[in-house]
Amino acid sequence: MSEPQSRTFDVVVVGGGAVGENVADYxxxxxxxxxxxxxxxxxxECSYWACMPSKALLRTGHAVAAVRRLPGTTADFDPAAVLARRDSFTHDWSDESQVEWATGAGIAVVRGTARLTGERTVAVEGGPVGTETLTARRAVVLCTGSVPIAPPVPGLDTVRTWSSREATSAKEIPARLGVLGGGVVGCELAQAFQRLGSQVTLVQHGPRLLAALExxxxxxxxAALRDEGIDLRLDRRLDSVSxxxxxxxxxxxxxxxxxxxxLLATGRRPNTDSVGVEVVGLEPGKPLTVDDSGLVQGVEGEWLYAAGDxxxxxxxxxxxxYAARIVGAAIGARSIGEELDLGPWGEHAATADHVAVPQVVFTDPEVAAVGLTEDQARAAGIDVRVVDIPFAVGGSSLQADGYDGEARLVVDEGRGVLVGATFVGQDVAExxxxxxxxxxxEVPMARLWHAVPAYPTMNEVWLRLLEAYRTPS
Incomplete structure (x- = not known):
């Protein structure tokens, strides 16, 4: 039996998703x-089972629907070609190009399952070289992402189920697809598979879809999902399956x-079950609490960081x-004794996590939102003014006949600045x-008035929103 190997690096990153890659790069x-x-x-996850393949499954259907909204046009598509295009984005689930990037940048890549074994030390097992111990001179960074939550539905252990992984990597389109959960993943994949040829039934325990948004x-x-023939069952409980x-x-x-x-689309939780966090006094299965530089709280010595889900x-x-870039910079600064800039919007502070998290739901219509919703702003005690208008400008009428959308601004009247915005409609993500x-x-609303949108683009909705804001209520 070969002896365990041991190597030392300045930074050991556990988890090689997009977040871990960025930590190592920075x-x-x-x-x-x-x-x-x-x-x-x-x-x-993002490259192979989430962001990229799911949006590839959606894009062709969206493009065809957009064409059909223009007069005198027809369009159709081949679901097999959509799956083939999806495969091209995942490189047929090969990470050869990602490994080439990492090694070309001077980043070492170690295969295997990692666990913390003590201060600055990580044991790696199951890799091609057997057990290996990695020691960090400066920092260990946990970027282990999240895992799906399985709901407590009787009978789930007796049937075959999909997580988002199986859905986004499916080789065939099922004739009938059940979706449990009306969040982002449930809504996007329900529409993707309905347009690819499935008959979809979506069950949501609560009374509304996308409950975290406006x-x-x-x-x-x-309304759009129903119009496309999806059997949408809101405020319904899945009692059991068989x-x-x-x-x-x-x-x-x-x-x-x-x-x-x-498809079980019932949420995800931080992946800390088997990373060894108990060795440093943290509770497995719980999110890692970090400060704005990514430093894990409750661990002495300023050596354990975390970023991402x-x-x-x-x-x-x-x-x-974004958090990974902050973490990489913070570790670099601490390594040379540089004082960290941890003030609001500082070089080493992930301030945006608290006030300006952008998100797109890639359904048709798209939902694009950033900052606080009206309810969140009011709960925070902000003096709120809400501006709502239909999405009706020259650019949107050119985009599609009968364009139907809506836009909202959430304004902090005390400071005269925007704290939230939501757009719903075709092609609003950009x-x-x-x-x-x-x-x-924190651009003052009065200053935004001077940011002139180009005509005729959909961005003209900003002018209409600002006009509505400047009109006394």
């Missing part, structure tokens, strides 16, 4: 050596639905990559960054 930019430990595919956003998405031959029977009170596949702060790929800049920059 540590290297700071002049430190870095290693990434990954048990699956380098690039992680109410009108969920209502508009629900096998029905090769199919699955979903029992909903006094009715039942038979499906060929059942594992912290529970803002479980979105782009927000995790408008979101302007709102994000306005929130992050």
């Amino acid at each position: 540590a290297m930019r700071a002049g430190l050596s870095a290693v990434i430990v990954e048990s699956e595919l380098l690039g992680g 109410r009108f956003a969920g209502e508009r998405v629900a 096998p029905a031959g090769d199919a699955i029977e979903m029992h909903l009170g006094d009715s039942s639905v038979t499906v060929d596949e059942l 594992v912290t529970g702060r803002a479980p979105l790929t782009h927000q995790g990559k 408008m979101l960054h302007a709102a994000t800049i306005a929130v992050v920059g």
